[in-house]
Amino acid sequence: MTPVLRILWEDWADRSQPLPSYETLGAAGADIRANLKPEDRESGFTLERMHRVIVPTGIRVEIPAGFEMQIRPRSGLALKHGITLPNTPGTIDSDYRGPLGVLLVNLGAEPYVVHHGDRIAQIVIAPVVQARFEVVDTLSDTQRGDGGFGSTGRR
Numbered sequence: 001m002t003p004v005l006r007i008l009w010e011d012w013a014d015r016s017q018p019l020p021s022y023e024t025l026g027a028a029g030a031d032i033r034a035n036l037k038p039e040d041r042e043s044g045f046t047l048e049r050m051h052r053v054i055v056p057t058g059i060r061v062e063i064p065a066g067f068e069m070q071i072r073p074r075s076g077l078a079l080k081h082g083i084t085l086p087n088t089p090g091t092i093d094s095d096y097r098g099p100l101g102v103l104l105v106n107l108g109a110e111p112y113v114v115h116h117g118d119r120i121a122q123i124v125i126a127p128v129v130q131a132r133f134e135v136v137d138t139l140s141d142t143q144r145g146d147g148g149f150g151s152t153g154r155r
Contacts, residue, residue: 015058071085
């Protein structure tokens, strides 16, 4: 069964902007766009080097129970401009109903202008399994054991 995301426009949003969309048949992520406040639409806004900002999308979503929305960077923005997400992937839980914003950070060498309608991130809808948590006296043995960061890498 294909999950359905219900979308509600914010009152101030530019409804001529496309909703999240898959750009190709094989795309795992749907592109999501900046839907800037009216006062920022003409000029956009500048994201200075090493600064973070929440970019509005103009929508709220209702994610079906048992799913999450993951917000992921767009590889082209990351490669060309150093624009990424500081909490990759960001998770939107199925019980959240607030405004959908995208937390961007500029790790690039130059300031970056976010324009109204720019594709700023992608969303992936994924199933969620909630675990039970149980305290035990011992854990099972494995070949790796308690080897930490880098313990299975090149020697």
